[in-house]
Amino acid sequence: MKRFAAFPLFLLVWMGLTWSLHWQDLLAGVLVSLVVCLLVGRFVALSVLPMLxxxxxxxxxxxxxxxxxxxxxxxxxxxxxxxxxxxxxxxxxxxxxxxxxxxxxxxxxxxxxxxxxxxxxxxxxxxxxxxxxxxxxxxxxxxxxxxxxxxxxxxxxxxxx
Amino acid sequence: MSSEAWAETLILIGVLFDLLGTIGLVRLPDVYNRLQAGTKCVTLGTCFILAGAAVWAGGALAMKAVICMAFVLLTSPVGAHALARSAYRSGVAAWEGTVVDDYRGHVERLMHAPTPMKDEATALAQTEIA
Amino acid sequence: MNWVYLAAAGLFVGAFLCLFRIGRGPSAPDRAVAIDILGTLVVGFCCLLAIRTGQDFLMNIAIAWALMSFLGAIALAKYLEGKAFDE
Known part of the structure; x- marks a missing residue:
């Protein structure tokens, strides 16, 4: 479960990049963030989150x-x-x-x-x-x-x- | 100053830095010195151009410019470091005016060491994750 | 908007200096360095294009180009060192 701790961070970056609050954009962002969490979430949870x-x-x-x-x-x-x-x-x-x-x-x-x-x-x-x-x-x-x-x-x- | 005047100033400063970096790339004597001039000046110059675009446009474009700036600032020193290390290890000689060389000893020890670098790196990565 | 053209001209001169180093460079790492720097210049150029046309999708190209040129630099460095990409 630890790897999903960075999920809000990824979603924020996605929202910054698309710059829209339309539900389709947000849904795509949630899916992409989940995939990114599965791929690299563990590294980010270990190295970035303790910085906050x-x-x-x-x-x-x-x-x-x-x-x-x-x-x-x-x-x-x-x-x-x-x-x-x-x-x-x-x-x-x-x-x-x-x-x-x-x-x-x-x-x-x-x-x-x-x-x-x-x-x-x-x-x-x-x-x-x-x-x-x-x-x-x-x-x-x-x-x-x-x-x-x-x-x-x-x-x-x-x-x- | 209006926002367009600010953007103009930032972008022209950035282009000036980019030009200085590329002049250094042509003028300096060996690959390490060229890397120094190129990385520093061109990174900062491109960051100034991105900042100018952010000031000029605002909104979505500004957000993307800021993210792009973060990427450039994070990736360019790592790229420069990798290129410098590989240049040294592939045997590109430093300029004859180089005054000290503490790195040669380390590289020569590595060349004769029984364990390759790969094992050390994977072992480190595994301990970091565990 | 004339200052955008002036800035673009400056970047063109820089890109030509990079091309000079790519063509001339006595060793392979010299060329790799020039390619890496040319990639960063293109990011700046995309940015100027986004300002001139006012279309912000060009910034996506700039971001992708920055990351791709980084990957290219790492791959070239690994190749020069005589290693595979995953080592």
Missing amino acids: SPRRIFWTLVYLPFFFYHCVRANLDVAYRVLHPDTPIRPGFIRVETTLPSRAARVILASSITLTPGTLAVDLVDSSLYIHWINVRGKTHADYHRAVVAPFERILKEIFR
Whole structure:
């Protein structure tokens, strides 16, 4: 039965996509949502529904503007590097250790740093993240950690506590 | 500002970012750097275009634009990550100006390891479900 | 509505730069990256078309295209790594 816990979520997305309250559209939505529940309901019930607690939603709302700011800064940074006549890049593959406990948190961390200044997550093995950095600064793993993952980790830790 | 002026500004900013991303795709020296420029700029640029469409139209089109934005934001980093990893593992050399390479050691260990990656992934998936 | 044509022209230039990388790309992953980015540009183009014609079914195409181009990127990545799609 657990897999049907995500049914309202699917129905909401369906209603958003069709944007009508006609009974035929709603009936089709109920059928489609049931099929989707049977197919992937278990994964969504495990990974998405525990996210819907007030504390987590609050920290997610804190995270989004922060993420957006870094995202825009990343783009201006890339724009500078691309338009500069000598393309000033200093790329490298670095390894950082993350202290986040759950797998979902690490995946979100990896996706976030892919969209933010000059970094691209290449691989995620247990607690170590391999990152391609377009402009490597610092020498040790501690330097890398402070520059690349620390700001995101602080908020993600609150979301996934 | 009227809503059309807002939409115009957002869309033109988005197109500018898209253009910067594709210029980076042409100018930067190796596949990893190209992936960086391409993913970041083109994702944000397309999100700006979708936001502009949402502001311009409202209603059903805006809802679809927001859902599409969520899909693009969720899928493009994952796609970029998969492409970067497969490029490295299929043996595309990094640009000669690359300063550090911590990843090579890991990949070489994997190549000589007796257990393939597949078993590790399936074992993890099973423990997550159980 | 002239700004829509200006935006479309910008996206066309971007798409041609992608095509240049697809044709030129020294390695297969370079081409795969350019194909992935071209897919995202097409999403933006569908969006402009929806604004110009005012028909919102074009947004459905944009959503489907975004998901399909993601699947394509994953499939290409798996292929380049030398694995089957379900591994």
